Amino acid sequence: MIDTHTHIFAEEFDADVAEMLQRAEDAGVKKFCLPNIDVESIERLDTFTEKHPDLCYPMMGLHPTGIGSDFQHDLEIIRSRFEKRKYIAVGEIGLDLYWDKTYLKEQICAFEAQLQWSIDLNLPVAIHTREAFPYVFESLYKIGVEKLRGVFHSFGGSREDLEEIIHCENFMIGINGVITYKKADFRDYLPLAPLDRILLETDAPYLSPVPYRGKRNEPAYILKVVEKLAEVYQLPVETIAAQTTENALRMFNL
Secondary structure, three states, X not given: OEEOOOOOOOHHHOOOHHHHHHHHHHHOOOEEEEOOOOHHHHHHHHHHHHHOOOOEEEOEOOOHHHOOOOHHHHHHHHHHHOOOOOOOOXXXXXXXXXXXXXXXXXXXXXXXXXXXXXXXXXXXXXXXXXXXXXHHHHHHHHHOHHHOOEEEOOOOOOHHHHHHHHHOOOEEEEEOHHHHOOOOHHHHOHHHOOHHHEEEOOOOOOOOOXXXXXXXXXXXXXXXXXXXXXXXHOOOHHHHHHHHXXXXXXXXXX
């Protein structure tokens, strides 16, 4: 299996990196896709992936919650990274209106700039969207959804949101521990999306699946996501694992 969205380079894992990676391997997780967060996280991300080149594949982008009035300066720094080393995607990018709407205009501007990078660099995008689906779709159509490809990370949207993503033919849906939560209504309509459009992820150290809620998340727990997907799609665990791995290899050209 491939954890397509995980922050295992974060300081939360400093104390037990080797053990955490071993638990992931024991669980059957063989590769990790690591999205950047902001300018401050670049060095950590690059150092970690250089230490584990056969396991870890970095993305580069500016997360929406890191966007303020001086975002253009940060964007310049992040854009320059693509000239220095190989990244598998532009990410994690998107819009987040859950915490604060102060910089909505700036978030949209940064999001659309990074979408354009993905076209110029011929790379997929990893999209973070929280309480912002209408704006995200508007930007995708404005920049040219037919020229873009990527994943809607940590899906938890409405039926209408899911149908809109399915309509965006080059996009996949990232499913993590949220699918195990009691309030995850999207389980009811997720099967509208064919399995070849689903990616596994953890978003570790966040969003731990049941029964690990309240604890630090880690890639080994992806098994709980697979088990719930097997239940939702009424398919064997092995089928879910195999198909989502194939999807990840295809999306990120691993």
